[in-house]
Amino acid sequence: xxxxxxxxxxxxxxxxxxAFEVVxxxxxxxxxxxxxxxxxxxxxxxxxxxxxxxxxxxxxxxxLVLEHPGLEHGNPEVFSATIAARLRTGGYRxxxxxxxxxxxxxxxxxxxxxxxxxxxxxxxFDMTSDGLIARxxxxxxxxxxxxxxxxxxxxxxxxxGAVAPVEHARAGRVEMLEPGxxxxxxxxxxxxxxxxxxxxxxxGEAPVVVSGGRGLKAxxxxxxxxxxxxxxxxxxxxxxRAVTDDGWRPSTDQIGQTGRMVSPSLYIAVGISGAIQHLxxxxxxxxxxxxxxxxDAPIFKVADYGIVGDLFEVLPRLTEEVRxxxxxx
Amino acid sequence: MKIAVCIxxxxxxEMRFSIGPxxxxxxxxxxxxxxxxxxGYALEVALRLKESQGPGEVVVLSVGPExxxxxxxxxxxxxxxxxxxxxxxxxPFDGLAVAHALAAELKDGGFDLILFGRMATDTGNGTVGPxxxxxxxLPCVSAVSALELAVGAGTGTAERELxxxxxxxxxxxxxxxxxxxxxxxxxxxxxxGIMAAKKKPVESRPAALGSIRLTIxxxxxxxxxxxxxxxxxxxxxxxxxxxxxxxxxxxx
Numbered sequence: 001x002x003x004x005x006x007x008x009x010x011x012x013x014x015x016x017x018x019a020f021e022v023v024x025x026x027x028x029x030x031x032x033x034x035x036x037x038x039x040x041x042x043x044x045x046x047x048x049x050x051x052x053x054x055x056x057x058x059x060x061x062x063x064l065v066l067e068h069p070g071l072e073h074g075n076p077e078v079f080s081a082t083i084a085a086r087l088r089t090g091g092y093r094x095x096x097x098x099x100x101x102x103x104x105x106x107x108x109x110x111x112x113x114x115x116x117x118x119x120x121x122x123x124x125f126d127m128t129s130d131g132l133i134a135r136x137x138x139x140x141x142x143x144x145x146x147x148x149x150x151x152x153x154x155x156x157x158x159x160x161g162a163v164a165p166v167e168h169a170r171a172g173r174v175e176m177l178e179p180g181x182x183x184x185x186x187x188x189x190x191x192x193x194x195x196x197x198x199x200x201x202x203x204g205e206a207p208v209v210v211s212g213g214r215g216l217k218a219x220x221x222x223x224x225x226x227x228x229x230x231x232x233x234x235x236x237x238x239x240x241r242a243v244t245d246d247g248w249r250p251s252t253d254q255i256g257q258t259g260r261m262v263s264p265s266l267y268i269a270v271g272i273s274g275a276i277q278h279l280x281x282x283x284x285x286x287x288x289x290x291x292x293x294x295x296d297a298p299i300f301k302v303a304d305y306g307i308v309g310d311l312f313e314v315l316p317r318l319t320e321e322v323r324x325x326x327x328x329x
Numbered sequence: 330m331k332i333a334v335c336i337x338x339x340x341x342x343e344m345r346f347s348i349g350p351x352x353x354x355x356x357x358x359x360x361x362x363x364x365x366x367x368x369g370y371a372l373e374v375a376l377r378l379k380e381s382q383g384p385g386e387v388v389v390l391s392v393g394p395e396x397x398x399x400x401x402x403x404x405x406x407x408x409x410x411x412x413x414x415x416x417x418x419x420x421p422f423d424g425l426a427v428a429h430a431l432a433a434e435l436k437d438g439g440f441d442l443i444l445f446g447r448m449a450t451d452t453g454n455g456t457v458g459p460x461x462x463x464x465x466x467l468p469c470v471s472a473v474s475a476l477e478l479a480v481g482a483g484t485g486t487a488e489r490e491l492x493x494x495x496x497x498x499x500x501x502x503x504x505x506x507x508x509x510x511x512x513x514x515x516x517x518x519x520x521x522g523i524m525a526a527k528k529k530p531v532e533s534r535p536a537a538l539g540s541i542r543l544t545i546x547x548x549x550x551x552x553x554x555x556x557x558x559x560x561x562x563x564x565x566x567x568x569x570x571x572x573x574x575x576x577x578x579x580x581x
Contacts, residue, residue: 011494073496076469101491105471108456112425112463117542120424120454133546138453139355140342144549147422150542160492187468188504191486192497202493208580244511251474251511252490257342257450258366258510266580276343283554287578289570295559302554305573309563317564321571325581 002093003037004030005153007083008055008063009102010044010074011193015051017205018098018158020058020165025125025158026096027059027168033127036093037061038170041086041177043079045072049174056172058165063172070183073190074102080109081180087114092153094132099157107157117149123162132156140257140280160204161263196252203255206236209264211255211282213240215271215292215311219248224315225270231322238262240278256281271311274299291315330385330480332375333440334409335431335461336368337420338393338400339451353545355451364400367446369515371508374476375444376408376516382480386410388438392430392536393420405526406518412529415536422545424456429539431457432464441480445507447472455507462505469505470498474512478502 006026008019019040026038040060042051045067052063066082083106087095095110097103099121111118117131125134131149134156138145149156203209210232212225222237229235239249241256255262257280267285272278274290274297282288283302290303291314300306307314340346341361349356364372372389379385389404391397392415401412415430435443443462448455455471462469474495475488483502488495490509518526560569574581 011491016492080463101472101489101496104455105459108424108459109463109469111456112428112460115425117423118425118456119543120456131542136453137551138451138545138548139340139346140450140453141551142342142346143348143355144551145422145545146547146549148544148546150544188470188498188500190496190498193491193494194497195494200493204492245514254510266574266578280342283551287574287580288554288557289574290557300557300559303557304555304578305570306557306559307561307563307566307570308559309566313564314567317567318570321567322581325571325575 005095006040007097008040018160022096023058024165025163052172052174059168061170066177077186084113085180095155097157099159103157117151118155119147120157201236203236208232208235208266210268211238212270213272228319231319273297330382330441333443334375335390337365337449339365365449371444371446373513373515405529406522412531414533417536421541423541423543426539426541428460430536431461433537443505447507447509458507468500471507472509473506474509
């Protein structure tokens with residue numbers, strides 16, 4: 001019986017949703033394979049030990065805390081050195097990171113430093129006697145690979161949203177760590193973390209995503225998409241590559257092969273034909289709605305519900321009806 | 330500046346493909362192959378730096394079988410100065426095995442900057458860049474979306490996109506960077522470039538791959554989405570859509 005280490009990503013001193021996902025996944029894996037403790041790692045500025053209670057609620061037996069005034073914004077070198085140092089102490093059979101921008105940056109550093117197997121962006125895994133088996137969407141989601149990792153601890157990064165956080169309270173005993181590298185000695189320094197817009201939901205975390213394509217004809221018409229998103233109240237706005245390439249929307253809004261991969265409960269594609277590049281980023285949404293004037297557009301092949309028609313007529317009506325339906329709640 | 334760009338040959342994912350008889354790989358029959366998307370951005374960054382920073386060299390490296398030479402030649406026709414082909418019968422899925430081969434080659438190369446694409450579109454791993462940096466003991470910034478260098482001072486600043494935020498970083502040279510999309514639109518090969526590429530040197534030697542501990546056990550096509558339905562035309566179909574979203578899909 002050995003333990004599982006889970007990297008709990010924080011932003012502004014608070015756990016991100018992916019932190020609860022990796023702790024939940026670690027808890028489930030430990031319980032399904034004969035027990036063992038879940039150790040959650042929380043690294044950051046002074047005061048972050050206060051997140052221990054939240055991580056314990058999702059199944060952390062131990063919360064390993066590193067607090068340092070030089071780590072308010074985090075630091076990739078200090079974080080990876082600290083994680084590696086902890087894994088080196090032994091007793092771990094797996095290490096789980098979120099497949100977020102931060103997790104995907106740290107995990108390969110740790111794997112290379114310790115010469116360990118790493119599977120990235122996985123959607124699920126099972127422990128084996130000599131490593132683990134993981135599922136990973138390859139070829140931009142056009143194929144599903146079952147991966148075999150040989151060696152312990154085996155490392156994985158878990159795709160955001162792939163595992164739902166489940167409450168499963170444990171003690172969450174706090175243990176303070178020393179940094180694996182003194183923050184003052186790090187060569188790479190994070191000088192700022194600038195939140196884009198406090199009120200805006202992130203595409204990867206929003207339960208509803210409304211996306212627009214070339215069919216909107218002009219940047220200013222994205223107002224219609226934003227209005228629909230606002231009517232939902234829990235929606236983020238996305239766009240196709242054609243739209244972000246033309247500068248109608250920032251490149252960070254792009255959904256698809258070279259942009260963000262999203263799996264919301266509801267995805268509404270407006271004026272989007274459905275190129276493979278775009279489908280790669282949204283085909284795992286639970287419910288897909290398409291609104292397009294071309295009834296032969298490929299988007300209708302993946303859409304659960306389609307409306308053929310002029311989006312400039314359909315969208316305002318839909319916004320109004322969604323607003324009403326929301327008000328009825 | 331001396332800049333290395335590590336590139337990879339991948340199948341065009343816009344094409345329809347099927348799983349090979351070994352159930353572990355994609356059937357290459359009828360597929361088109363190209364430079365991985367993000368590697369195109371990395372190469373563009375290297376070429377712009379060379380243009381703006383005065384004399385320098387852009388070297389492309391790639392691990393793989395004979396066919397890898399296609400994308401090395403393509404990179405040369407776009408503007409890279411020379412190529413290094415690290416020959417391997419197959420490119421292992423394990424990023425660490427590939428990183429070992431690249432690190433062995435890059436170690437004594439005297440590069441100021443080593444660039445990668447953020448991830449390869451076939452594996453979807455995005456691990457080789459940061460792993461190579463770790464093996465070389467070099468500073469690394471991954472998924473760079475904006476970059477400025479002060480070559481004289483030997484430093485750089487970069488931005489990378491987090492979920493809902495932008496991270497700004499400072500780093501010393503030499504460094505390893507992995508490049509995200511959108512940083513600079515890649516140029517296309519010109520006829521002149523294609524002709525010039527034929528005279529550019531490409532060295533080939535065996536890749537010193539590391540041990541492989543991550544393998545594909547099986548590869549399958551994802552389950553097809555159930556065929557959808559068109560519920561109506563125009564704004565008149567909206568009430569029915571609302572009803573379905575509320576009562577059938579239960580997402581409203």
